Amino acid sequence: MQNQGFSLGTCKGIRVRLDYSWFVMFVLVVFMLANYFFFFFFEDIGVAESWLLSITAAILFFLSILMHEFAHALAAKKRNVEISEIVLFIFGGLAKMKKEPERARDEFVIAGAGPLCSLALGILFLGVASVLEPYIRVGVYGVLWYIGYLNILLMLFNMVPGFPLDGGRMMRAALWHYTGNLRRSTRIVSTLGQIFAFLLMFTGVMLIFGGAIIVGVVWIFVGMFLLQSAKSGYYLVALREGLSGIPVRKIMTTNPSTVHPDVSLRNLVNDYFFKNRFSCFPVIRHGEFIGLVEINQVKSIDRERWEFTRVSDIMTPIENLRIVNPDTDAYDVLMQMIDVGSGRLPVLDNGELIGIISRKDIIQFVEFRETLGA
Numbered sequence: 001m002q003n004q005g006f007s008l009g010t011c012k013g014i015r016v017r018l019d020y021s022w023f024v025m026f027v028l029v030v031f032m033l034a035n036y037f038f039f040f041f042f043e044d045i046g047v048a049e050s051w052l053l054s055i056t057a058a059i060l061f062f063l064s065i066l067m068h069e070f071a072h073a074l075a076a077k078k079r080n081v082e083i084s085e086i087v088l089f090i091f092g093g094l095a096k097m098k099k100e101p102e103r104a105r106d107e108f109v110i111a112g113a114g115p116l117c118s119l120a121l122g123i124l125f126l127g128v129a130s131v132l133e134p135y136i137r138v139g140v141y142g143v144l145w146y147i148g149y150l151n152i153l154l155m156l157f158n159m160v161p162g163f164p165l166d167g168g169r170m171m172r173a174a175l176w177h178y179t180g181n182l183r184r185s186t187r188i189v190s191t192l193g194q195i196f197a198f199l200l201m202f203t204g205v206m207l208i209f210g211g212a213i214i215v216g217v218v219w220i221f222v223g224m225f226l227l228q229s230a231k232s233g234y235y236l237v238a239l240r241e242g243l244s245g246i247p248v249r250k251i252m253t254t255n256p257s258t259v260h261p262d263v264s265l266r267n268l269v270n271d272y273f274f275k276n277r278f279s280c281f282p283v284i285r286h287g288e289f290i291g292l293v294e295i296n297q298v299k300s301i302d303r304e305r306w307e308f309t310r311v312s313d314i315m316t317p318i319e320n321l322r323i324v325n326p327d328t329d330a331y332d333v334l335m336q337m338i339d340v341g342s343g344r345l346p347v348l349d350n351g352e353l354i355g356i357i358s359r360k361d362i363i364q365f366v367e368f369r370e371t372l373g374a
């Protein structure tokens with residue numbers, strides 16, 4: 001899910017991205033609607049009309065999900081919690097927060113906005129369907145009714161009190177508010193989320209045995225996705241707590257070995273990567289930090305060309321790097337790394353390189369702390 005797909009544009013300062021995996025779900029939904037729903041409920045609808053209505057219904061359904069995510073995003077914006085983007089992907093939508101909310105009240109409101117929006121949309125569509133029923137074609141009525149019903153289902157599903165679902169987030173916020181203990185609150189809702197994920201997977205298996213293979217597989221995958229998210233949700237909170245108040249300065253690798261930009265890739269591999277066994281080196285020219293070279297970048301160059309290619313040809317130049325200040329909170333830096341999809345970042349003090357911070361450093365620091373109970 002890391003930045004594949006394409007941007008649908010920006011609305012109210014929030015970028016909307018369509019992940020490639022979304023198309024799989026879209027096609028599946030259209031297929032199911034056309035082959036089962038419309039034929040099942042409205043027997044006298046022709047094939048062409050049935051497909052047209054199915055595509056319309058699928059688009060309305062995904063617009064409903066988009067509205068649900070926008071409700072989260074706008075609530076977050078109002079409470080000064082930054083949203084990096086909204087992603088639509090195979091399992092629905094996600095309003096990605098740059099950082100988790102720091103107050104229970106904010107989390108409660110942001111999580112609650114989505115289901116509230118779905119409930120409102122559900123009532124709206126069902127209301128319009130019943131008012132217009134005598135005047136519209138039976139197929140159009142079917143679409144309106146179906147979208148209303150789906151929005152209500154979406155609301156109910158999201159209100160399940162297990163992390164990472166909205167209901168789980170709301171419950172966590174409530175527990176956090178009353179106990180003051182974010183970590184324990186998260187552990188409770190993360191466990192509930194994992195139980196719910198197992199129930200979904202179990203139901204999926206039962207559906208497959210019952211002959212509903214496609215739906216069963218979808219349930220299993222949704223369960224697996226929720227299980228992973230429930231686990232990592234707790235992990236992130238543990239990290240956040242273990243890192244609170246710790247500046248990068250305390251964790252970074254100081255005085256890292258550096259390399260000159262004119263060194264050939266052959267020398268870089270033999271004299272640097274193999275000798276020091278670091279997977280990344282800062283590039284320094286005349287005492288000045290100018291970029292970062294990583295082992296993956298060497299891999300993309302043909303072996304025969306290593307002799308003639310220099311570090312400066314393949315490194316990531318300083319202007320394309322996210323630079324970290326030594327006094328930044330380590331948790332914030334970890335979130336930045338996840339945001340830009342990078343494993344390590346240079347730490348600069350007044351333009352001078354003083355260290356390198358990697359995801360591994362940060363996670364190991366927390367693990368050591370946990371082990372020592374400090």
Ligand SMILES: [Zn+2]
Nearest residue numbers: 114115158166
């Ligand atoms: Zn939601």
